[in-house]
Amino acid sequence: MNVLSLFDGMSCGQIALRELGMKVDNYFASEIDRHAIEQTQFNFPGTVQLGDVRKVRAKDLPRIDLLIGGSPCQGFSFAGKQLNFNDPRSALFFEFVRIWHEVKAVNPNARFMLENVRMDKRFENIISEYLGIRPVRINSSLVSAQERVRLYWSDIRIRKEGLFGDVHTDIPLPEDRGILLVDILQPENEVAVKYHITKRSTIERIKRRLDCNSSFAPRVNPQKSGTLTVGNNSSKMSLTTGTTLITPQIYQRPHGGNKGGFFGGKTPTLTSSSWHQNNLLVSGRRVIQLNGSKESNGRQPFQQNRVYSVGGISPALCSAHAGSAPAVLLDGYIRRLTPTECARLQTIPSWYKWGCSETQQYKMLGNGWTVEVIKHILSFLNTRIQ
Template identity: 35%
Template sequence: MNVLSLFDGMSCGQLALQRAGVAHDNYFASEIDKHAIAVTRKNFPFTKHLGCVSSVAAADLPQIDLLIGGSPCQDLRPGRLGLKGDKSKLFYEYYRVWQECRPAYFLLENVGKIKDEDRRIITELLGVEPIRINSALVSAQNRDRWYWTNLPDACAPIDMGITLDQFVPGGQGAALRNQVTPKGVLPFTNVRKDGKSNCVVASYVEKLNGVIVDGVFRHLTAEECELLQTVPVGYTDNGLSHGQRLKLLGNGWTVDVIAHLLSGLTKVKLQQHPFAQAA
């Protein structure tokens, strides 16, 4: 099986394939972030790197059986430019490659708070209704995402009941925020009550990726964020700074969610499955 990963990041897709027990022959990765590529090369040295997504062409590749990717979400939240934004319009590169490669299976991930109109456009182009999954089902992290896929038996995983205090004793998820009051802007600590952490994010990491222990706020460590993303501890330890590691983790996938979705591939013989029809 040949896998093509667009916007590969630090290759959470390979981790998920490995965890789901899905064997593959080649893994092609399109990514431009040098830190993400370095982490991938450390953990998966046989990855075939392709560079920028705009230069990926089916004519340069063997038949692709599985196409995966999470296109940039920065412009997709309400009040922003959506799929017209410079970053999030890269979804159309995913769509172009999908049409060119005609993979048997595909998976696209994006943020849960996407505008209805943008979600409708993606759904119509890819021809499948998305599945909404919160990583809180398999992790101690609140992470709401949409997944468009034709993978066999794709559905949300069961709730594993994992809480933050299982690996941060006494810990509660927290964030540092600002509140506008008649007296001006006042900082305060927002503490979660659901036993989960806030979503691990790539931006504002020093404010949002936090925990309260014994009434004291501290930042989550990179290792704790790896656990929240169900990434092996130490996976991002490649001489990077704390902020660089959290950025990669925030841009990455919750591996156990992707592994759950991919697990349906272990039940079929790929060569007997008809190729998905491009729109």
């Protein structure tokens, strides 16, 4: 099998093919980023680099069996200015179309896969018209700890629908593996100090946001629960609980029209632009916070407002405060995700080695594919390519 990969980046397509155990005779890659090319050659020295996609001609290559690519998406992304085909980067999609026609002219049995971001339906339809097929939408969250919705156009497996026989990509969704953020984190004793946030203003800002976020309200820890008492009125219910644990969360800093916020369970989509600086890992323990006021006729704070030892248990949580009682982060940490953790979000296998700076690793991972999604799609090649 001969493979041509356009906009190859760190060669996630080649990673997926190797993971699937598929024999590739020649892997041709079109890429212009020097760091990405070096990284690919570091792992796959047999890769034939072709350079600028605008100079690639299929007739100059051996017969291609599989064409893959993820044309630049900045013009289509809802996170950008949405210049669409007016953005010269997104206009490179038409180079993919040109080369696809050249490949098909030589090998009518060739197959293709194109990936791009979720976009305005109008522009999705234009791409579908040029390729003659409608895409399947797959969220990487099914196979990783990352929310990353992408569109995949492919004729590897198709179905026809409707009166006019519209062709659709017929790749079934992968099974949900239930992978969460906590599953991809490195043990804290393996995380270098350089990843931890030490700037006081940043720490205090995130703590203030924590205290205003109802999703971080104290929850009953069954291992520390005491008696549950309910009077004639349900509002008299009280619970006794201990220090509550915060499930690891990602705090996304506000930027542009994005107000930021907290993401639990799954991370927001990795991007190539300083993602690790703008999305911080927050974890720790919380207890009821002393608010400094004198209550109970000035003698002491109400019980639910006292500070108790982290090693002990907190006072009873009244139903009136259970969802809104102020709290403080104790013995916690705020840090950046490591390159290893970001690679796990993109399901990069451990055998893939890095030979570039961490800055370039973050950038390539943000631009790259979720390998397990690509593996899932390409796994259907076994029944198509002879």
